[in-house]
Amino acid sequence: MSTRSVRCEGLTKSFEGEPALDGLTIDVRPGEVLALLGPNGAGKTTTMRLLNGVLTPDLGTATVLGLDPWAQGTELRRRTGVLTENAGLDERFTALENLVTTAELRGMDRSAARVRAGELLERFGMGHRADARVQGFSTGQRKRVALARALLHDPELLYLDEPTSGLDPAATRDVVELIASLTAERGRTVVLCTHFLGEAGKLASRMAVLFQGRLHAFGTPDQLAADLWSDTEVRLDVGGPASTELLVALAAVEPVVQAVPTDDGALVRVRSADVTPSLVRACVAAGVDVHAVTPRARTLEDVYFEVEARAQAQGTDDGLGARPVAT
Amino acid sequence: MSATVPRREGTDWRVVRAMLRRDLGAIVRSKALLLPMLFLPTVLLVLLPLSIGLAANGKTVRVERALELLPERLVAPVLSHPPDERLIILVLGYLVAPLFLIVPLMVSAVTASDTFAGEKERRTLETLLHLPIRDRDLYLSKLLGGFLPATIVSWVGFVLYAVLANIICWPVMGRIFLPTWKWTILIFWVAPAVAALGLGVMVRVSTRVDTTQEAQQLGGAVVLPLVMLAVGQTTGLLLTGPIVSIVAGAVVWAIAAFLNLRGAKAFTRDRMGSRL
Ligand SMILES: Nc1ncnc2c1ncn2[C@@H]1O[C@H](COP(=O)(O)OP(=O)(O)OP(=O)(O)O)[C@@H](O)[C@H]1O
Ligand SMILES: [Mg+2]
Numbered sequence: 001m002s003t004r005s006v007r008c009e010g011l012t013k014s015f016e017g018e019p020a021l022d023g024l025t026i027d028v029r030p031g032e033v034l035a036l037l038g039p040n041g042a043g044k045t046t047t048m049r050l051l052n053g054v055l056t057p058d059l060g061t062a063t064v065l066g067l068d069p070w071a072q073g074t075e076l077r078r079r080t081g082v083l084t085e086n087a088g089l090d091e092r093f094t095a096l097e098n099l100v101t102t103a104e105l106r107g108m109d110r111s112a113a114r115v116r117a118g119e120l121l122e123r124f125g126m127g128h129r130a131d132a133r134v135q136g137f138s139t140g141q142r143k144r145v146a147l148a149r150a151l152l153h154d155p156e157l158l159y160l161d162e163p164t165s166g167l168d169p170a171a172t173r174d175v176v177e178l179i180a181s182l183t184a185e186r187g188r189t190v191v192l193c194t195h196f197l198g199e200a201g202k203l204a205s206r207m208a209v210l211f212q213g214r215l216h217a218f219g220t221p222d223q224l225a226a227d228l229w230s231d232t233e234v235r236l237d238v239g240g241p242a243s244t245e246l247l248v249a250l251a252a253v254e255p256v257v258q259a260v261p262t263d264d265g266a267l268v269r270v271r272s273a274d275v276t277p278s279l280v281r282a283c284v285a286a287g288v289d290v291h292a293v294t295p296r297a298r299t300l301e302d303v304y305f306e307v308e309a310r311a312q313a314q315g316t317d318d319g320l321g322a323r324p325v326a327t
Numbered sequence: 328m329s330a331t332v333p334r335r336e337g338t339d340w341r342v343v344r345a346m347l348r349r350d351l352g353a354i355v356r357s358k359a360l361l362l363p364m365l366f367l368p369t370v371l372l373v374l375l376p377l378s379i380g381l382a383a384n385g386k387t388v389r390v391e392r393a394l395e396l397l398p399e400r401l402v403a404p405v406l407s408h409p410p411d412e413r414l415i416i417l418v419l420g421y422l423v424a425p426l427f428l429i430v431p432l433m434v435s436a437v438t439a440s441d442t443f444a445g446e447k448e449r450r451t452l453e454t455l456l457h458l459p460i461r462d463r464d465l466y467l468s469k470l471l472g473g474f475l476p477a478t479i480v481s482w483v484g485f486v487l488y489a490v491l492a493n494i495i496c497w498p499v500m501g502r503i504f505l506p507t508w509k510w511t512i513l514i515f516w517v518a519p520a521v522a523a524l525g526l527g528v529m530v531r532v533s534t535r536v537d538t539t540q541e542a543q544q545l546g547g548a549v550v551l552p553l554v555m556l557a558v559g560q561t562t563g564l565l566l567t568g569p570i571v572s573i574v575a576g577a578v579v580w581a582i583a584a585f586l587n588l589r590g591a592k593a594f595t596r597d598r599m600g601s602r603l
Contacts, residue, residue: 015601049600049603054453054596054597054600073596074459076459077457077458086450086453091449092353092357102454102458105342105349106458107345107459149454159457
């Protein structure tokens with residue numbers, strides 16, 4: 001058995017000759033949230049459809065929950081839950097009916113389905129609208145109902161396509177917490193497509209960045225940052241611009257690449273992040289009081305924009321797209 | 328990648344039933360679907376016999392003049408009845424017959440055009456494709472979702488028609504003149520076959536267009552010739568022996584089966600998923 005919930009290699013799909021996904025190789029570990037990031041049209045939704053056996057790739061292979069998504073699609077889809085980009089609810093039915101019919105189409109027993117659907121609607125704050133027609137629902141309300149529907153059969157693997165778009169701040173927080181608890185407490189695996197980098201940063205252990213159908217980065221934000229930037233920056237606050245002697249002393253510290261003066265001290269570029277004690281020692285030795293030392297941490301957001309900028313540059317360079325950043 | 332060969336499994340009737348319940352439930356709620364489905368049958372199958380029956384009761388309507396315009400084959404059996412009965416036999420016994428093929432064709436056209444194109448239009452298709460329903464079962468349930476209402480409407484319509492016609496025409500006829508054996512074959516054997524034939528075209532059209540309206544327009548272009556054919560041939564069927572009707576029905580069933588099997592084969596998740 002595979003130690004990965006999802007593993008795919010060289011997944012390629014074109015629509016009418018236009019490549020939508022080109023040679024995607026990624027894996028998802030059990031109990032992990034993997035963030036699929038990328039601008040509009042990058043191929044995130046296509047990836048989810050391929051990995052759930054809805055689309056068949058032109059090239060490439062995949063194993064999802066130990067199954068072949070195309071030869072064993074029905075079996076796979078019994079164990080996956082999907083929240084599609086648009087909620088995909090039937091407007092002619094009520095919220096509860098939408099859930100119950102889906103449960104029945106999944107082979108669940110009607111009465112058991114009603115109970116489970118009722119519970120989930122309650123949990124997503126839609127209990128009071130359970131018997132109202134979906135037609136009048138707001139975007140966020142639809143999304144809540146659709147999310148409840150994706151969880152009806154307690155799937156092992158969840159594909160969530162922009163689960164928080166259209167949700168208000170409180171609902172967004174609820175959904176983020178829900179996803180976190182699904183993985184942390186229940187060991188569920190999640191593939192999360194999102195445009196909200198903060199949310200991805202909070203939830204995902206690893207991220208995959210797609211750009212024009214190609215994978216440009218895949219790994220933890222730290223790994224990716226280390227690959228993208230050979231050095232980081234530390235802001236040193238000494239209560240005024242650093243003197244030339246101090247700058248020289250700082251530059252002499254082992255991993256320091258460069259030190260430039262700022263209004264309240266210096267901006268020090270270093271090759272490794274754990275340089276703070278050495279910098280403080282250098283300042284003290286030079287007779288300077290240190291007010292603050294702030295390493296500038298690379299966030300998932302920094303990583304994403306850097307990857308995207310480089311992808312864009314490479315894309316225009318050779319027109320062939322870029323090699324993914326290896327991790 | 329595991330080297331598993333897709334197993335050829337039987338139909339999952341539980342899922343098909345669930346889908347039918349969902350789709351038929353939606354039809355019953357949708358005025359846009361229900362009204363055209365009930366309006367035409369009501370006019371054709373209830374109001375028509377009513378007015379003919381009442382006309383025939385009022386006074387003896389001379390049909391001999393009209394008969395001159397009709398083919399000899401049809402005139403002879405009508406003339407073999409007493410003059411009072413001729414109008415009823417001509418219209419209710421023969422001329423109305425094509426309607427019983429047209430009604431299931433129309434009803435199945437309305438429901439079938441709504442199947443996949445309707446799911447697409449309502450943006451529910453993607454969710455459906457992400458469910459553990461095999462391609463075959465999905466196609467089959469949509470096919471049955473068109474076939475069942477058409478057949479039910481035409482059978483219920485026929486029973487109503489026969490009862491009404493017999494009651495209204497009783498003063499003139501003095502006996503139960505419908506259904507005859509040939510009518511029974513027409514309604515319960517030929518009409519469902521014609522509906523299935525129409526569906527073989529309509530469901531497939533519905534997988535290939537984006538809206539119900541397009542499906543109706545495109546499908547209508549195909550179904551209309553079938554309607555013409557039905558109009559031309561049905562009365563003829565009633566005039567020949569029952570064996571001819573049985574054979575004709577079998578031929579239509581065979582063509583319908585062929586079209587539907589081809590449709591089911593051409594239907595793949597990937598193809599549907601690529602048109603989301
Ligand atoms: N069914 C289809 N037919 C034709 N082109 C398609 C189809 N589905 C996707 N594409 C194209 O493939 C590319 C990837 O689309 P995809 O929907 O996967 O992007 P995405 O990353 O989900 O974008 P978004 O963030 O806007 O949801 C796009 O260029 C899109 O136009
Ligand atoms: Mg998308």
